[in-house]
Amino acid sequence: MGAAADDPAVRAVILTGEGKAFSAGGDLSRFERDWDPREFRHDSHRLTQLITLVERLEKPTVAAINGVATGAGTQLALACDVRLIATGARFVYREGRLGIIPSEMWPA
Numbered sequence: 677m678g679a680a681a682d683d684p685a686v687r688a689v690i691l692t693g694e695g696k697a698f699s700a701g702g703d704l705s706r707f708e709r710d711w712d713p714r715e716f717r718h719d720s721h722r723l724t725q726l727i728t729l730v731e732r733l734e735k736p737t738v739a740a741i742n743g744v745a746t747g748a749g750t751q752l753a754l755a756c757d758v759r760l761i762a763t764g765a766r767f768v769y770r771e772g773r774l775g776i777i778p779s780e781m782w783p784a
Contacts, residue, residue, distance in 0.1 A: 692740035699749020
């Protein structure tokens with residue numbers, strides 16, 4: 677994202693997924709291990725920084741949502757200026773079932 681911000685040839689950024697998902701979210705097995713709290717916070721801050729980079733990019737950002745978006749994928753889509761959603765694409769909210777806060781969903 678930083679390179680796109682600095683490159684005058686880049687006029688916009690389009691984010692999309694590959695395959696059946698825009699972003700399937702994080703690997704839930706990460707919640708099965710014991711985290712050092714500092715390590716978990718560090719990883720969570722890295723995710724926050726990524727989302728912030730998209731939000732603050734001074735060029736148009738487009739989320740081309742081609743399939744399922746969940747967890748951090750939903751946050752990424754919402755951080756974009758425009759969201760184009762394919763027929764059949766959907767947003768899945770797993771956080772409530774898992775008892776976690778959406779912004780804490782996916783340590784990067």
